[in-house]
Amino acid sequence: MKLGESRQPERKMRQNWRDRIFEFWIDLTRLLACGGILCIFVFLGKEALVFLKAPEASQSLFQLAWFPSENRFGIMAMVVGSVLVVGLSLLQAWPIARASAIYLGFFSSPRTSVWLLGSLQLMAAIPSVVVGLFGLSFLLPILAVYFPPAFGLLVASFVLSFVLLPSLIINVHAMLVIDTDPLLEVGKSLGISTPSLIRKVILPQRRRFLRRALILGAGRAFGETLAVLLVAGNNIQLPKGLFEPFRTLNATIALEMSYAQGLHRSALFFLGLCLLLLVCVLRFLAGRENA
Amino acid sequence: MKLRLSTGLALFYVFAIGVAVLAPVLLHAPGALRLGFWLEEPVRMGRLGGVGPVIYSTLLINALTLTFVCLLGLPLAVGLARQPKTSSDWMTRWIRGCLDLLAATPSIVYGLFGFAFFGRVLGLSYSILSGSLTLSLMILPLFVRLVEDALAALDPDLRRTARSLGLSEWTATFKIYMPLIRPALLAALILAWTRAIGETAALLYTSGYSLRWPQSVFESGRSLSVHIFDLSLNVGGADAQAYRAAAVILILTAAFSFLSRFIIRGLTHGKTARSSQHNRKPESPLW
Amino acid sequence: MEKQQEALSTIENLSLRYGERTVLAEINMELFRGRISALLGPSGSGKSTLLYALADILPPGAHVSGRIYRKRPERIVGIVFQRPLPFPLSIFENVALALRERGFRKPEEQVAKALTQAGLWDEVKDRLHEAAATLSGGQQQRLCLARVLALEPELLLLDEPCSSLDPLATQAIEASLRDLSASTAILIVTHNIAQAARLASETLVLWPNPDGSRIVDRGKLHFLAANSDNTLVRSYLSGRIG
Numbered sequence: 001m002k003l004g005e006s007r008q009p010e011r012k013m014r015q016n017w018r019d020r021i022f023e024f025w026i027d028l029t030r031l032l033a034c035g036g037i038l039c040i041f042v043f044l045g046k047e048a049l050v051f052l053k054a055p056e057a058s059q060s061l062f063q064l065a066w067f068p069s070e071n072r073f074g075i076m077a078m079v080v081g082s083v084l085v086v087g088l089s090l091l092q093a094w095p096i097a098r099a100s101a102i103y104l105g106f107f108s109s110p111r112t113s114v115w116l117l118g119s120l121q122l123m124a125a126i127p128s129v130v131v132g133l134f135g136l137s138f139l140l141p142i143l144a145v146y147f148p149p150a151f152g153l154l155v156a157s158f159v160l161s162f163v164l165l166p167s168l169i170i171n172v173h174a175m176l177v178i179d180t181d182p183l184l185e186v187g188k189s190l191g192i193s194t195p196s197l198i199r200k201v202i203l204p205q206r207r208r209f210l211r212r213a214l215i216l217g218a219g220r221a222f223g224e225t226l227a228v229l230l231v232a233g234n235n236i237q238l239p240k241g242l243f244e245p246f247r248t249l250n251a252t253i254a255l256e257m258s259y260a261q262g263l264h265r266s267a268l269f270f271l272g273l274c275l276l277l278l279v280c281v282l283r284f285l286a287g288r289e290n291a
Numbered sequence: 292m293k294l295r296l297s298t299g300l301a302l303f304y305v306f307a308i309g310v311a312v313l314a315p316v317l318l319h320a321p322g323a324l325r326l327g328f329w330l331e332e333p334v335r336m337g338r339l340g341g342v343g344p345v346i347y348s349t350l351l352i353n354a355l356t357l358t359f360v361c362l363l364g365l366p367l368a369v370g371l372a373r374q375p376k377t378s379s380d381w382m383t384r385w386i387r388g389c390l391d392l393l394a395a396t397p398s399i400v401y402g403l404f405g406f407a408f409f410g411r412v413l414g415l416s417y418s419i420l421s422g423s424l425t426l427s428l429m430i431l432p433l434f435v436r437l438v439e440d441a442l443a444a445l446d447p448d449l450r451r452t453a454r455s456l457g458l459s460e461w462t463a464t465f466k467i468y469m470p471l472i473r474p475a476l477l478a479a480l481i482l483a484w485t486r487a488i489g490e491t492a493a494l495l496y497t498s499g500y501s502l503r504w505p506q507s508v509f510e511s512g513r514s515l516s517v518h519i520f521d522l523s524l525n526v527g528g529a530d531a532q533a534y535r536a537a538a539v540i541l542i543l544t545a546a547f548s549f550l551s552r553f554i555i556r557g558l559t560h561g562k563t564a565r566s567s568q569h570n571r572k573p574e575s576p577l578w
Numbered sequence: 579m580e581k582q583q584e585a586l587s588t589i590e591n592l593s594l595r596y597g598e599r600t601v602l603a604e605i606n607m608e609l610f611r612g613r614i615s616a617l618l619g620p621s622g623s624g625k626s627t628l629l630y631a632l633a634d635i636l637p638p639g640a641h642v643s644g645r646i647y648r649k650r651p652e653r654i655v656g657i658v659f660q661r662p663l664p665f666p667l668s669i670f671e672n673v674a675l676a677l678r679e680r681g682f683r684k685p686e687e688q689v690a691k692a693l694t695q696a697g698l699w700d701e702v703k704d705r706l707h708e709a710a711a712t713l714s715g716g717q718q719q720r721l722c723l724a725r726v727l728a729l730e731p732e733l734l735l736l737d738e739p740c741s742s743l744d745p746l747a748t749q750a751i752e753a754s755l756r757d758l759s760a761s762t763a764i765l766i767v768t769h770n771i772a773q774a775a776r777l778a779s780e781t782l783v784l785w786p787n788p789d790g791s792r793i794v795d796r797g798k799l800h801f802l803a804a805n806s807d808n809t810l811v812r813s814y815l816s817g818r819i820g
Contacts, residue, residue, distance in 0.1 A: 016459060016461075018461045019460055019461045022461045023460065026367070026370040027370075029370070030367060030370060030382075030386055032363060032367075033386050033393070033431070036428055036431075039404070039408065040396065040400065040401075040404045044400070044403060047407055095301070096301045096304060096305060099302070100302040100305055102294070103295070103298035103299050103302045104302065107294075107295045107299065119306070119309075123305075125489065125544060126313070126489070127488070127489030127490075127491070127516050127540060128489065128491075129519050129520050130540070131312055132520075133519060133534070133537065134315065136523050136530075137315070137523065137534075138311075162309075165305050165308075166305070166309075169302075195293070195294035198294065199294075219395050222397065223397030223398060224397075225397070225399045226491045229524070230520070230523055250399045250492070253403065254492060254495060257406070258495075268403070269403060272403040275397050275399070275400055276396060276397070276400050279397055280392055282395070283392060374638070375637075379639075380638070446663060448660070448663055451630065451635045451657065451659070452657070452659065455654065455655060455656065455726075456654065456675075456725065456729065457679065457680075458675065458679055459679060462675065466665065466667065467665045467666065467667075470666040
C-alpha cells in the first residue's frame with residue numbers, strides 16, 4: 001500500500017465537543033479566580049459602608065472603648081492586641097524556624113531530613129483549634145497557679161508561634177536549600193567549614209528570601225483567629241502585662257458576629273475589611289515570587 | 292559544631308511541643324475508638340454522648356469542598372500551566388496575582404464573605420453548601436498552586452509532542468499529564484483535605500453549629516473543628532470530649548490519605564511511566 | 579524518479595523573533611521526499627526553534643515572518659525529541675492514542691504498521707499491553723518514532739534523537755530512518771558530526787549571529803568540511819573543534 005493512498009485524517013480536526021467544553025470551563029474558572037477576590041472586597045466594602053457613613057461611629061474609631069450598644073466603636077485596643085500577639089509570636093517562632101531550617105538543610109543526613117520534613121508536614125496538618133485547646137486545657141491551668149488568670153499575651157503568642165512553626169520551617173528550609181549543593185562543594189574544597197559558610201555566604205545571600213518568608217508568616221499570623229481566641233481572655237483592654245487578658249481583631253469578629261445587628265454588624269465587616277487590607281499590604285511587601 | 296548543636300536543639304524543641312500538643316489527643320484516642328462515639332448524638336451540648344451528626348456534617352462538607360476544589364482547581368491549573376511562570380501575558384499575571392491574594396486572605400474574612408454572599412445574597416443562610424463553597428474558595432489557591440507546579444515541572448517536550456500529534460487538550464490532560472503528576476495530585480488532595488477538616492473560622496458563620504443530623508446540604512451542620520471550638524469555649528467540663536473529637540479528626544485524616552491513594556490510582560489508570568523521567572525540575576516545596 | 583525529488587516543504591525567508599531578540603533570520607530551505615537532511619550548528623543557534631516553527635508548535639510570544647509552504651498541509655509534521663518520552667500508557671495505547679483522536683475506532687493495523695516501520699514490532703508484539711515504561715531507553719525512543727509514524731507524517735523532524743542512547747540503539751534508529759526516507763522528508767538535528775555524515779545526503783549549517791542565526795552553508799558534509807568559506811564552520815564540521 002502506498003502511503004498516499006491510505007486513509008489519512010485531516011490535521012486540523014474539528015475540535016470535539018469535549019475539548020470545547022473543557023476550554024470554556026478553563027476560561028470560566030479563570031474568571032472565577034479573578035472575580036473571587038474582587039467579590040470579597042466588594043461585599044466586605046458594601047457591608048462596611050453603613051458603618052463608615054455613620055458619623056458618630058467613625059468618630060470613635062481611633063479610641064480604646066468598644067461598646068457597640070452605645071455606638072462606640074474604638075478599635076485601637078484590639079489593633080494593639082493583634083499587633084502585639086503577632087509580634088511576640090514571630091519573636092519566638094522566627095529564630096527557632098530559621099535554626100531548625102538550617103539544621104534540616106545542612107546538618108542532618110538527607111534521609112533524616114526527608115523524615116523530619118514529613119513529620120513537620122504532619123504537624124502543619126494539626127488543626128489550629130487543637131493547638132488552642134492544648135493551650136487552654138494544659139498550659140493555662142499550670143500557669144494560673146503562679147500568674148492567675150494566666151490568659152493573655154504570653155500563652156497566646158506561644159500557641160500562635162506553634163501554629164506558625166511547622167509551615168514556617170518548611171518554607172525557610174525550601175528557600176535555604178535551593179541550589180546550595182554546589183556552594184557547599186566549593187566551600188569544602190576551599191577548606192571553609194560549613195557553619196561559617198552558612199553564616200558568611202548562604203544566609204546573607206538569601207536574606208531577601210528569608211524576609212519574604214517572615215512577612216508571609218506574619219500574614220498568616222494575622223489571619224489566625226481561634227487558637228488565639230481560646231487563650232487570650234478576650235477582655236477589650238490594652239494589655240498591661242504578659243498575663244493580662246486582651247483581644248484581637250479576628251476574635252471580635254468571631255465572638256460578636258452571631259448576635260450583631262445593624263451598625264454593629266457593619267462595624268464587624270469593617271474590621272474584616274481592615275484585616276484583608278492589612279494582609280494584602282503584607283503580601284505586597286513580600287514581593288513577587290519570581291522577582 | 293556549636294551551630295549544629297544549637298540548630299538541632301531548636302528543631303528538637305519544635306518536635307517536643309508537637310509531641311506535647313498531640314499527647315493529650317492520643318491519650319483520648321481510645322475513647323474516640325468506641326463505635327458509639329462515632330454514631331451517637333451529642334448529649335447536653337456535647338458533654339456526653341458521641342459526635343455522630345458532627346462527623347456526618349464534616350464528611351459532607353469535606354466531600355463537597357474537595358469536589359468543588361477539583362472541579363474549579365484542575366482546569367485553572369491546566370490553564371495556568373500552559374503559560375510559563377515568567378510569562379508577561381497580562382491575563383496570566385493578573386490571575387496569579389488574584390490567587391496570591393486569595394491565598395493570603397484570612398479565614399475569618401472568608402467566613403464573613405461566605406456569610407454575606409453565599410448566606411444572604413444567594414440565600415443559602417447557614418448551610419453545609421454555603422460552608423463548602425466558602426471553604427473551597429479558600430483552599431482553591433493552594434490546590435491550584437500545587438497542581439500547577441507539578442504540571443509545569445513536566446518536560447516541555449511532552450507538551451510539544453502532544454501538540455504535534457494533534458491531541459486535544461482534554462486527551463493530553465487526562466490521559467498523559469494527570470497520570471504523570473499523580474503523586475503531586477495526591478499530595479494536593481490530602482493537603483486540601485487537612486485544610487478543610489481543620490478549618491474553623493471560615494465555617495462558624497457559614498455552615499453554622501447545629502448539632503442535629505443534617506437532612507440535606509441546605510441545612511446547617513457543625514463540623515468537627517467547630518465542635519472542638521464550641522466545646523472548649525462555651526461548654527464547661529467537656530475537654531475530654533473535645534480531645535476525642537480531635538482524635539477523630541486525626542483518624543479521619545489518616546484514613547483519607549490512605550484511601551485517596553486508591554481513588555487516584557483508579558482515576559488515572561494503573562499504568563504509569565517512571566515519572567521522574569518526565570520531570571525536569573525537582574519537586575518544589577509544598578508550602 | 580521525479581517523485582523522489584518532490585519538494586514536500588519549502589521555507590522562504592523565514593525570520594523569527596521573541597520580543598526584541600531575533601532568533602532566526604532569512605532562513606531558506608527545501609525538504610525533499612526521499613532525502614535525509616542534517617541540520618548542524620552550535621548550541622543556541624536556534625536549531626530546535628526552527629524545528630518547532632516547522633512543526634507549528636512554537637510557544638506563544640514568537641513572531642514569525644516569511645512563509646512555510648507545505649505540499650499537504652493537512653498532514654502532521656512528526657517530531658521526535660532528544661529524550662524518550664513515552665506516554666504513561668501501554669505500548670499499544672502510546673501509538674493508538676493519536677489515531678483514536680482522529681476517529682480510528684480499531685487502530686490495530688496502523689499500530690502494527692507503525693511499530694514495524696520503527697523496527698520495534700518483533701520486540702514488542704507479545705507485550706503490547708504492558709506499560710511503555712518497561713521498555714529500554716532505545717526501545718522507548720523507537721516507540722516515540724512509531725507514535726509519530728502512525729499518523730503518516732509528511733515531514734519527520736528529529737531533535738537529537740540519539741543523544742541519550744547507546745551506539746546499538748542509535749544504529750537501530752538510524753536503520754529505521756533510512757527505510758523511512760523513501761516516503762518522507764527527514765530533517766535531523768544532531769551534534770554528532772559522524773552521525774550526520776552517515777545518514778544525511780545534505781547538510782545545512784545554522785550559524786549564530788547577533789541579528790539572528792542564518793544558514794551559512796549547505797551541501798555535502800565532506801565537501802563543506804573541506805571547502806566552506808567560513809573557517810569556523812570548516813573546523814566545526816571536520817571535528818577540529820566542538
